[in-house]
Amino acid sequence: MIKIKKGFSTAEMLVTVLIFSLGMLPLIVLFQNSHKQTAQAKNLVIAQSIGRSMISEIKAMGFDVLSEEIKTSKYGLMHSDREVSGYTVPSDENSIEYPEYYKRFKTTVTLKEVERDGGKPANKIQVSLKVDWQEPNRKFALSFGTVVVKYGM
Amino acid sequence: MVFFRYHSKKGFGSIVAIGMLALLAFMGLFLMQSSSAEYTQTAVSVYRTMGRQIAESAADEACLFIEEELKNKDSEAFKMLIEAAAQSGPPRIDKPSGGKWTTGNASGISQKFGDLLSKVVSTDDLLKNHITKAGFEIEKILPSIVDLRPIPQGPLDYDYCYTKDASKSSVYTPADRYSTNDGVVFPFDNEYSKDWYCTLQIDVTVSLKKNRKIKINYQISKDIKILNIAPIARNYTFFSILGVFIQNFNDQNEVNKKINEALNPNTDEEKGRLFVLNQPFQSRVYFHGPAVINLENPNISKDDERNASGAYNIFDGEEGPGQSMAYQYSDTFFGFSYFTDKDRCLFHKNIATSWNDNDKNRKDDLSAYGSAYEDFLKYKTRMGFGKYPDREVDFLEGAGDVIGDTVTSGWKDTYSVGTAKNQKFLPAGPYCRTPWYYVGKCAGPDGASGNYTPHWNNIKEPTENLDPDDGIRFYMEHRWDPSDPEVAENTLIKARIFPIKYYNSTRSAKATGNADNKSGLCDFCLDLYNTDPPGVLGKIFGSVGSLANGFFNLNSLPFQMLVDGVVTIFRKIVPAKAENAQSADSETVYNNLFPTNYKTDYLRTVTRCFENESQIPRDDNGNWILDGVYCLDYLKVNGNVHYVGNGTIYIGKYLPEINGKYGPLTINGDILAADEKSHLNLVYIPTGGNDFDFVTRNFSGESLKTEIRNRMINIIGTGKMIQASVVSFYGVYCESEDSNLDKTTLTNLGMDTTKNYSEWKEAGAFSKALNSSNCIIGNYVNYYTFMEEQKNDLWVYHDTSNSFYFGKDDAGQCIIAQYILDLDNNNNNNEQRLDYEKSTHELCLSPKIQHLGITGDL
Structure with missing residues (x-):
């Protein structure tokens, strides 16, 4: 009497799993890439937010403060590869504290007075800001910039 | 049969597996696409933000360029702006020729500037060397000046205050301004003498050229004020707009009493005098x-x-x-x-x-x-x-x-x-x-x-x-x-x-x-008709140079003072x-009380607000930097100060002094121009916007002295000099350490009325007098003159060193600026007037953004 087998044989299962696994491999890459892009987009938004707020803050300081900063570094505005952490306003503990996640971002700020003809005192300061962060297998950077002017000179 | 079923099961599993794989692949691809799109959208959003920053930066640079151009009084653009402004008028007032006034047409200035791409070099440098990845590009930057109109000043808005009109006048126009030839009056000021406001509008187009085509149109506008900083009543050494304060006009006895009190105080205090030194033949004095x-x-x-x-x-x-x-x-x-x-x-x-x-x-x-x-x-x-x-x-x-x-x-x-x-x-x-x-x-x-x-x-x-x-x-x-x-x-x-x-x-x-x-x-x-021919002054007073050296040899004078001539002693x-009032017809309303460059509302002209003197901008030498109209909560000047630039310091309120803050405008030191090109209008009108009213006396005729003094500019000390056009609602209170110079003392100092000016000069009379008195170098304008409250002597010199008051004729002689302006009337042009008004007007651009608009691929 022939015993009728029900379901899959071991070999069949193995073959199926093999085929499925082979098929899943590129899909996993797809999912991984998708996840990466989502994370990159999130980081981009954060970098944009950091850049936008920093540029706005620097612009709001006005020409005279920035000019003094260039001469004395009194306010610690100019820096290189500084981690984004702590309070948004360092001297104010009531201000918003950057989330732990932001520590992966680093900022670099440079200020430069634009020389004028005829030895006149400068009335423009060029502000450059770079926000860097590290993705799992790649470094990202977003550049911002503006010009702060002094009216009435 | 069984075998068949066996094979049949095997085939089904493969199909299921492949199907699941296909489904997953589809989901993966969809997810991938979705993530990619999300990232792209995020990037675009980021670029838009950056684009706005770039546009704003470019607009700021463009505004700065235009401001520099318009603040340059020799520039063609500034001239065009003044000319356009002079043709504008208040929106609710009819033009003499009919219809409503329109805004000034400044389109010519926009065309003159054209595209300002080449002027935003710093922003362009950022794009080329720093913000490089996205491929930003500024396509165009177009400026325009719109809404150009006079700053409203109540009755002074009417054109007949500035133009020739034989029938009306709201500003004070002396009768010698009447021309018998054409039967019109010539006000001292004309349509070029107003203050104006306008809007500077910058249209910036920024595009993103890489990957995706994005174009953002960014429109930013900022306020501009063009302010007349010329002296108030420039033709007058002394101008008292309302004369003596009277509270109630309907009671003859009270009026007489008040006048007597005001002018003849029954106190033991020393009686200060007002000495007005005019430029011969040219300076005027007005007392209402x-x-x-x-x-x-x-x-x-x-x-x-x-x-x-x-x-x-x-x-x-x-x-x-x-x-x-x-x-x-x-x-x-x-x-x-x-x-x-x-x-x-x-x-x-x-x-x-x-x-x-x-x-x-x-x-x-x-x-x-x-x-x-x-x-x-x-x-x-x-x-x-x-x-x-x-x-x-x-x-x-x-x-x-x-x-x-x-x-x-x-x-x-x-x-x-x-x-x-x-x-x-x-x-x-x-x-x-x-x-x-x-x-x-x-x-x-x-x-x-x-x-x-x-x-x-x-x-x-x-x-x-x-x-x-x-x-x-x-x-x-x-x-x-x-x-x-x-x-x-x-x-x-x-x-x-x-x-x-x-x-x-x-x-x-x-x-x-x-x-x-x-x-x-x-x-x-x-007598204005009695002009000074070249050389006459020299014959009377000696050479102008020796005159200056002899009369004004004070070390603290930073300029060469040439004033001399008629001395008015307002004792x-x-x-x-x-006693008896007379009957007569009622009188016509008559309001042409105001001198040149008068403002009925200084607040409308204010460009910057400060709490006190410490906030006034200073240069590296510690000089005040004047530019426009500064409104201060209070002003106390202790020590000497110099100023550069042209501006008005306006104090429009009074609060009782608390811990050294507030109180009346008090000067204990010199306020002097650092150079001959600088000019200050010092205005103290503590009325409106606070608890002050105009009344300084009760109906019993008692003088509320503390209140009056708070409304006066207080000059404390001896030998203090204020080089400015001083406008004070209730005049000036002087508190000198030395007693006033009586007639005998003045004579002993060399001011002997039986001697001529050359002898005064040799005696150094003015210098000696000033050592014991306080003085205004410029001119002095008040609403009310409270001589009994002045306490100590005050000297007023019409400032011949400043071109806003006086110029020079071909022979190098001092000549009042109004003469030069009046040449236009004879020549039927506005050349002299335009030159003068360009020099006295300051353009102030607000750094704040008035309006912001963004359109395009948002």
């Missing part, structure tokens, strides 16, 4: 009411006093002015001096009905002022025919002649007379702000000697009105040098009785058809002594 100003009549002087007190001495053989040309500040009965001397201005009895009165109820311009001003403006001046007095005819005889004379055709001159119903010698009634000039018969071409017949029916006996003491007169001293015929002619003050052509009232005088109407002076300025004003 309460009376007319008569020349002391030499005809009645004692023989040995004529030369000292006579205005125009007809007995010295040369028929010239005496050493001291004294203008007495007095009161009038119907234009008749209360002084008992017989030789006063006399009026015909028909005077009250001899002219038209078309302007009786003109009050429209007053609405902007509210009730505070109305009382000051409801009287009018009238004119009529009068006659010169004659020394050969005594008073009563002359009065009888006037009364009996009904024929006016032979009368050669017109006079002004107050005709308020209750003529109480009010300090602020416009009727009484007409000065009078008396000149002996030799002064005028018509002579008009003899035959004066006083018109009067209620004249007091002469003994009731005594001549005031010498110490309470208003002196204007003029030096006449007869040693050289040319000098003699040109230093002679041709003071005489001129017709006063105030047009609100005197159009009727014109209507009398008097063919002998003459151009005249309506205030007691020196005291004669108190009113008139």
